[in-house]
């Protein structure tokens with residue numbers, strides 16, 4: 001049995017994909033579209049992500065032309081999704097002295113003192129570009145996430161006598177974590193922004209998928225056994241994600 005490993009940094013989906021250059025006429029304007037050929041897909045799929053870019057999955061044997069037609073046929077649905085994305089409150093993207101960020105479930109202020117930036121119990125050397133603290137603070141948060149979430153996962157797996165192969169910290173847009181059949185666990189770095197009990201619940205949730213690869217009643221029974229208070233964590237996640245960063 002190999003010890004679980006984790007990668008040194010956050011794996012970002014956006015680093016892997018490319019800039020969409022295609023647009024589709026929609027309503028009075030245009031929307032950006034990314035056509036994705038997926039041989040494993042069984043049908044055409046439309047997905048709208050937080051970045052406002054429409055993803056159109058083309059299944060095996062499908063064509064780009066039909067995919068475009070399919071998207072245009074669903075213009076009403078797409079426009080509704082565009083409105084939803086626009087109405088979502090966004091966290092400020094340029095962080096400065098005094099900006100509040102969410103850290104371990106609390107709103108904390110970024111404070112610049114001479115050559116350091118501090119928030120909560122964290123302090124880091126100032127390396128801001130044009131007064132924008134975002135890149136450096138973000139990097140710090142992600143490094144903390146890699147270290148702490150990976151350690152916590154390994155610790156909880158051990159405690160519950162579960163074998164995991166790898167923990168990867170990612171920058172998923174719409175999920176908190178996942179667990180593969182090969183016992184690879186992926187976690188969202190933003191769990192460093194949630195209260196500790198929420199992060200712990202997500203880790204336990206993914207670990208319990210090693211016992212039950214589904215969301216059956218049996219699965220939830222496993223979750224309740226190891227995390228009796230999980231409903232509270234679910235409620236926090238339902239109510240609060242908008243205050244998380246959207247990078």
Ligand SMILES: [Zn+2]
Nearest residue numbers: 205209214215
């Ligand atoms: Zn699940």
